[in-house]
Amino acid sequence: xxxxxxxxxxxxxxxxxxxxxxxxxxxxxxxxxxxxxxxxxxxxxxxxxxxxxxxxxxxxxxxxxxxxxxxxxxxxxxxxxxxxxxxxxxxxxxxxxxxxxxxxxxxxxxxxx
Amino acid sequence: xxxxxxxxxxxxxxxxxxxxxxxxxxxxxxxxxxxxxxxxxxxxxxxxxxxxxxxxxxxxxxxxxxxxxxxxxxxxxxxxxxxxxxxxxxxxxxxxxxxxxxxxxxxxxxxx
Numbered sequence: 001x002x003x004x005x006x007x008x009x010x011x012x013x014x015x016x017x018x019x020x021x022x023x024x025x026x027x028x029x030x031x032x033x034x035x036x037x038x039x040x041x042x043x044x045x046x047x048x049x050x051x052x053x054x055x056x057x058x059x060x061x062x063x064x065x066x067x068x069x070x071x072x073x074x075x076x077x078x079x080x081x082x083x084x085x086x087x088x089x090x091x092x093x094x095x096x097x098x099x100x101x102x103x104x105x106x107x108x109x110x111x112x113x
Numbered sequence: 114x115x116x117x118x119x120x121x122x123x124x125x126x127x128x129x130x131x132x133x134x135x136x137x138x139x140x141x142x143x144x145x146x147x148x149x150x151x152x153x154x155x156x157x158x159x160x161x162x163x164x165x166x167x168x169x170x171x172x173x174x175x176x177x178x179x180x181x182x183x184x185x186x187x188x189x190x191x192x193x194x195x196x197x198x199x200x201x202x203x204x205x206x207x208x209x210x211x212x213x214x215x216x217x218x219x220x221x222x223x224x225x
Contacts, residue, residue: 004156031209042200043157043215050209058212090156100147100204100213104156 003027004105006091012111019078021108023091030095032074033102034058034066037088049074081112116140116203117216124222125195131188133219135201138182145204146177147213148186150197157200160186191223 007022025032033048035058045058047066055066063085067075074093078085088109092102118136125131137146147162161168161175163184168175174187188195198218206212 040217042217045212048212056210092156100145100162100211101159102149102157102213104158106154106156 004091004093004103006089006105006108008108009106010109010111012113013078013081014113015082017078017081017112019081019110019112021076021078021089021091021110023074023076023093023105024072025074025093025103026072027093027095027103028071029093029103030071031093032068033092033094034064034074034076035090035092036060037090037107043090046076081110083112086110086112116144116205116214117201119199119201119216119219121217122220122222124224125188125191127193127223127225128190131191131195131221131223133186133188133199133201133221134183135185135216136183137201137203140181140203141205142181143207146175146181146184147202147204148173148175149200149202150195151200151218152194152197160199162204191221193223193225195221196223197221 004025031050034046035043037043049055049068065077088107090107091105094102148160149157151157163175177184198220200218202213
């Protein structure tokens with residue numbers, strides 16, 4: 001069974017803290033994604049990676065960075081967390097071929113106080 | 114900006130077919146329509162996709178109009194476990210830069 005796991009389901013951080021969200025997939029997928037999901041705004045793409053050490057900005061990359069040192073792991077970094085980054089964060093992976101069947105993790109609900 | 118519009122919410126009786134409409138009037142000729150659903154407290158789950166022809170799999174059927182400006186997802190025999198938010202999505206781009214443009218979805222409630 002395919003699996004995408006995220007390091008935490010719930011996370012509470014303070015403004016200005018550095019925050020790491022980790023995502024691991026066991027499907028040997030080339031591509032990985034980070035989204036945030038907010039009421040009334042839907043899913044918005046933050047960053048994606050189509051290969052190890054490769055990254056591309058999505059629609060809302062400001063305030064975030066990413067790291068992909070190994071194929072199975074994709075990290076989202078909030079260098080200095082702010083209250084407007086309180087959100088649900090979803091990680092996904094897909095194969096590198098033409099399909100867009102993305103497999104999602106359960107999400108991390110981040111609250112920044 | 115989302116390229117799809119969907120009703121905010123719908124109801125369906127258990128055991129009946131659920132027909133979820135989607136409008137994508139600005140879709141381009143090479144852009145696929147994807148459907149995902151998100152059950153409460155879970156990540157989205159792929160259901161089905163199509164370009165021009167109608168598609169069917171073990172989960173659902175997808176009917177795309179001939180002009181491709183709208184589509185309907187059909188759950189033939191809805192169960193309580195089908196209660197979820199259903200997203201109609203257009204895939205844009207090509208190669209490694211292809212991506213899904215998510216709308217706000219339809220919240221489907223399947224009632225006993």
